[in-house]
Structure formats: structure tokens, C-alpha cells
Amino acid sequence: MSHFSCKNGALYAENTPLTDIARRFGTPTYVYSKAAFVENYSAYADACKSNGRDENSALVCYSVKSNSNLAVLNVLSRLGSGFDIVSGGELLRVIAAGGDPRKVIFSGVGKSHEEMRLALSHDILCFNVESISELHRLNEVAGEAGKQAPISLRVNPNVDAKTHPYISTGLKENKFGIAYDDALTTYRLAADLPNIRVVGIDCHIGSQLLDDAPLLEALDKVIELIDRLAEDGIHLHHLDIGGGIGITYDKEKPVPIGDYLTRLFARIDQWRKQKHDGAPIQVMFEPGRSIAGNAGILLTEVQYLKHAEAKNFAIVDAAMNDLMRPAMYEAWHGVQPVVQRAEEAKTYDIVGPVCESGDWLARQRSLALQQGDLLAIMSAGAYGMTMASNYNTRGRAAEVMVDGDRVHVVRQRENPADLFALESIID
Ligand SMILES: Cc1ncc(COP(=O)(O)O)c(C=O)c1O
């Protein structure tokens, strides 16, 4: 169910009209629905439960990079979520939001000494190691800290995720993970390192996947590796299949989470029965977009209408620095007027004030508009605010979270002075 819906010609976030939010907090503003976050997380948690899993046998580790606002992390941590992080900064966010570091897994190809030390000091659940050099560094850092670092290797199963090439991560040519064919030798190396404890295996093949077939194909390859490792006496405690399930931006029909998880658990149960006397293995997920994407919109106001020779432009007060996805991937986001107009529609490109031709949010949309109208850029809850920048010395947008008819500011709008506060002039 969408928590952003039209009632009597006006768009609401849960029970709150977006016009009220714009009036109280200004624009551009990211607006999140708490109920949507709860519902989307619960789709995973409920499917784990209905497939006979508890927290010890399945753990949802929300991918913090998709939307890392503290209020979001707090809502999810209160539901029992773990977290997939890619930086020390994200770990500190999880902790500041009340999340449990012992449910944190640390992915990413470039972990620094300092980030490793920080994560070890908080006893995180697992490091997803992406290269042999990282393994050696982690062994060294853990030794200095007097600890053993729990690790998975992120293997690259060379499966085509059939998604946008920029957000595909599981192919040979991608920088992520350890090549499938090198995984066995790398595991043997890891198992021999004194300050490393091999606990699992991880893969993540890409994002915005509509079909679960590539994920199940990756699972089969991971299972094959786990069996080979067991023959070598390396027994894994968990299997992390990554994130990647897509959402509806336009007319896409992603696989329902419950269907995907049911197929995945059935495959795992069958395998464990056949090859491991039914001994359980913990399963982890790293979903981002499927939890956050449709839980947020970007609210913006039309500054000017410009009827140029070739096109009509609606120049709005949000820009590529607020929502980078269209400029970066030519991504499509729905655009809805906050209050419907009866007048005849025209075709517009929705563009921002930034000095780049790539500064557009939507193209060729049929809308009836007037200067001062409010628009909602839909499906902007994931990879929206987290990818925002200060280009053109634009302060980043405010973020609010709606909970029924209550609205909470969960991040204040940045002032220009905030932007240069860390800068200084030389003599
Ligand atoms: C390692 C890793 N895990 C999880 C995710 C989250 O993916 P998604 O938002 O598609 O669920 C990503 C981003 O693609 C990722 O790189």
C-alpha cells in the first residue's frame, strides 16, 4: 500500500497534506513515511518468520547507504533490524541511532585501518572482506587490537543481475568482491591467519533487480562453494545473499519479497537436508532500496515556468544536488502535483537551478502547472538524500518523517554558513 496518496485532489503523506509540510518547513524537503519503513522492513521479517526462521537463523541487515537518517535507522533498529554499513561514519550513525553494533556487517572495498579499529572496538558481527590485501590488513589490525576479526569473503559469482550497468556489481569486470575461482584459495589463506575467524560468505550482485532468478543463481553458486569449503574442513556459520530487490518507480513489477524469500529458504532447506543432515545455516539479507525507496518523496516548488523554443521547462527549487539519480543513471522518478489543477496539461522537463545541462529530475512529463505549485518527486526515499551534495553551494534539503498526522523534522535544512564553516582563508 502506498503511504503517499491523493485524497480529494491533494497529495498526502499518511494523514498529513504535503501542502502543510511545505508551508511549515519550506522546500525542497525530503518527506518520509514511518509506516512505509515499518511495512517494507516487515515484509522481510514476516517472510523470515513464516519460513520458520528466527533472528538466529535469519537476519535482515538494512543497507544504511540507501537512507542513513538517524530517525530511519532508529525506527528499523527498534524493529530488530541489523545493519549493512560501508564506512566508519555509517557505523557511528547506527550507534547514534540506538542500533546494535553486534548486528552490523561491514561491506566495501576500501576499509581503512581506522575504520577496522573502530569496527573491532564495537565487536561488529562480520567484516565482508573484498580482497586479499584487505584480509592481510584486517589480520594485522585485529592482532594489534588483541582480537580475532569475524569475516565473510564477498565472492563475485559472475552472475548477470540484468540491471543498469552502473548498479550491477556481481560481474567479473566489477571492482567488487573476490573472483569466484579464487574464493577457495582465499578462504584457505583466511583460515590460516591467526587473527581472522572465518564465519560466513557474502555476495551482492546488484541493485534494482526485478526478478529473483539471478539472486537464486548466485545462491546456487554460493552453496557450491560452501560445500567445497566444508570438504576442506572450513565450516561456515552464515550465508549473506546481499540486497538488490527493486521497487516500482514507474510500471516495474518487482518480485514480491515474500515470494523471493520463500523460494530462497526452500532451496536452502532442501540443500541442508541433502548435504548437511538438516543442520541450519544463518541467512542474511542486505536490503536498501526495497525498504527505503518508496518510503520517501522529495517535495519541491515550481519557481518558474519557461516556454523555450524547443521545450517547456518547469524550473523547481530541488536540483541534481538533492536527487542525483536522474543525472547519474538517467533514472526515472514519478512526478505528481501536490494539488491537482483542472487546466490543460503541457509537456514539461522538470529541471533544477544548478548550472549543468544534466540538472534535470524528470523529462517530458504531462502536467498542468503554474508558478508556485508544489510537486512531489516520487520514490526518492533511497539513494536520494544520502547521495546529495552541496554543489553550487546549495544547502542540503530538510528531511521530515511523518507518523500519521504528526510531522517530525529529522534533519534541519543546511544554511549556507554551515557549508563553509570548516573552511578558512590563508594569510
Ligand atoms: C554490498 C551492498 N549491499 C547491499 C546493497 C543494497 O542494495 P539495494 O539497495 O539494491 O537493496 C548495496 C547496494 O547496491 C551494496 O553495495
Ligand SMILES: N[C@@H](CCCC[NH3+])C(=O)O
Ligand atoms: N545509488 C544507486 C544504487 C547503487 C547501490 C550501491 N551499490 C541508485 O541510486 O540506484
